[in-house]
Amino acid sequence: MKNKILLTLGILSLSSCTSTNIHKPEDTSYKLQSKIAMQRVKDTNPLAKQDLVSREAMQYAMLDKMNVRESRQRREFSRIQEQQRKDFLQIQQETTGKFDELTQKFADSSDQFAKTAKSTQTKLDNSVAGFEARTDALENRFRMIATSVEENSKMQSKFFEDMKVSYENKLAFDQARLDREKEKENTIRGVIDNMYDQQDKAIEQFYVYSKEDMLPPSQWVALEEAPLIVHVEDEKFEDLLLRSLNRASVHSGPWQLKWKLAKENENLLFTKFSLDAETTFGQFVNNVKAYILNYNGVQLQFRLFKEKRVLIVSDS
Template sequence: MKNQILLALSIFMVTSCASKTTEVDQNSYKTKSKIAMQRVKDTKPLAKQDLVSREAMQYAMLDKMNVREDRQRREFNRINEKQRRDFVKTQDENREQFLQAHKDNTEHLSSMVEQITESTDAFVEMGKETQDKINLETKAMSSENADFKRKFRMIAAKIDDNTQMQSRYFKEMKTSYENKLAFEEARLAREREKENTIRGVVENMYEDQNKALTQYYSAEQEGMLPASKWVSLEDAPITVHVENEKFEDLMLRAVNNAAVHSGPWNLKWKLKKENEILLYTKFSLDVETNFGEFVSNVKKYIINYNGVKLYFRVFKEKRVLIVSDS
């Protein structure tokens, strides 16, 4: 029994000596990993656990994170490579489409240039024909004007401010006087109607128009042709030679001159406020033509002079000529 005990002690001592000769490196990665794996069964709180076990756990977590980063890096490189290949493929497709579109546009432009060249040649030919016609018509008109021997010369003069103010003053007085006469005439007409109603005789306020015209024109003006020889206002010949006369008086003179051959006419104006200055503008006029061409020349001259477009409206039944700007 004693010998057995001694044998066991000797074996234990030999084993301990061998273990001392082959010491285990506690800082090695494998050892720390093993310790970390063994910690799963350790139920002690983290503060009471062995420091080596906690360090091993940290190393294991770092290793896991490195593996994850490598995986993410490989995935990122794969996606980046795929995007690069897609981008290059898209660029190639766009380049091919651009080249094809450029080729199509070049062909379309070439066809358009050919069409424009053909149309230009046709237009030039048509322009030559039109110019020849215009030359012939101009030549014919020149010969007609030379035979007719009509002339029209109109020159504008500077507006005198005093004359303008004086004309406005007299015009306002004339309007006020006409309104007063119209009011008085209306009052007398109402009194006559009232008297006729009391007597039982209601007379018509409006006389027969044709009869009224006959009565009005029965007394002919001096130098005026009889009514049987009257012509239309447009065809009535006029001859006017004046210098520095207001446009309003000038037009009235022309109408009175035409009335010798066409009968008496009333001239009325309907101009905007900003165009009333035209009435006070002085003109010099030298004209020998008919009234229709005189009006046409005056309209062209005024629109070139200050841009106002005049309209001449003739009411034959009432024998009124209205000059307006609208």
């Protein structure tokens, strides 16, 4: 038994030396070393050596697995890095494209804003110019209105003052006319009432009483043909017509003047006349009618009642 063990150890030693001298690998991998270790386990009989070789083989196997895992992790890491690089480049390109697009949009917006600002400024300038023009026009109009208001105020003041004076004059004139007509009526009442019975006598009595310069009845002419000379300055229409009728009565005999005017036309009595005329009473009346119609818009009517020797002036 002892001889067999020594023989086996000698064979192993010889085999180990031979293998070391002939097959000395350079750079043996973990798998190959693991196989060699396992082979040694099979060829080795002692249990202590067999356990040692088994642990070494397990270490080589674990190292190999770790190497494989590390290699796989390295490849996976490289793949992930490459994918991240590609994703980064793609994102960078997309970002660059979007940035270029935004830059172009910003440039377009800037151009549009510049155009809009220019157009707005032009409109604003035009609006300011128009506003200044309208302001000047309104200012001029305000001045004109202010001037017109001032002139109207002055005219109204003058008108009211004239109305007051005219009203006072009218009251005085109406009273004087009433007194004069009353006196005249009392004077000629008998002449008019008895004109047909004692015409010549009544006329002569009136002629002697009222007009010392009146022509005798035999030389009287129609009232329209009676000569008339008038020289007046700022005389009221009522006084002018009464004066003219009295002067015409020198050549046509006595006549009575009556007015029949609407209330709104009574102001015609205060119309002022300034004239120098040498004409007939009929022509004088025609000129007065034309003047009143042109300046007052009222058509006057002069009616003669020869039987009662009355001249009635009316507006209808």
